[in-house]
Amino acid sequence: DTAVSQTPKYLVTQMGNDKSIKCEQNLGHDTMYWYKQDSKKFLKIMFSYNNKELIINETVPNRFSPKSPDKAHLNLHINSLELGDSAVYFCASSQASGAGGGPQHFGDGTRLSIL
């Protein structure tokens, strides 16, 4: 199936640990994103990459480090997890960057819970 897929779907871990979330899209898109949805269901951009290059870093703490090994993958590594990092993290992709880049397609999310 053509899609944006994220792993894992659920992640439960202790404060202070380091964890990674992976995202892959097979839509042939150039641009990928990470969004965070908090407990009040508000969605906010974290990072945007176009063709493996970072184009948006929305004042996210540097404990969060995205990595794009190729344009089909955008992974998110989080160091020293804190309670406030508990949220749902969504990966998305679009054909291109910019407002004319087409609609964004989202993965099913990774539900991160910090104990």
Added chain:
Amino acid sequence: KQEVTQIPAALSVPEGENLVLNCSFTDSAIYNLQWFRQDPGKGLTSLLLIQSSQREQTSGRLNASLDKSSGRSTLYIAASQPGDSATYLCAVPTGGGNKLTFGTGTQLKVEL
């Protein structure tokens, strides 16, 4: 700074009713506006993308309208069904179009 608001925050209607969801944005200089649906525990499904040059966009029982000058978009759902129950989100491109700014969402419940 663009701010996107959706009213109402929650809505419960009987099956078969026609309904309107509202989305307001503070900066009218938008390129397009996208409506999404989010089911519990799931990601976002794109419903409609309406360009700034368009006034309406239709897909099945869904119709989205856009009035840039007044900073508003509406999503009209005809003959609602229980399967339409979900959270509906609108979003506009910001940051040079390189990110979406989302509204606060409307949680819809269609009852039998």
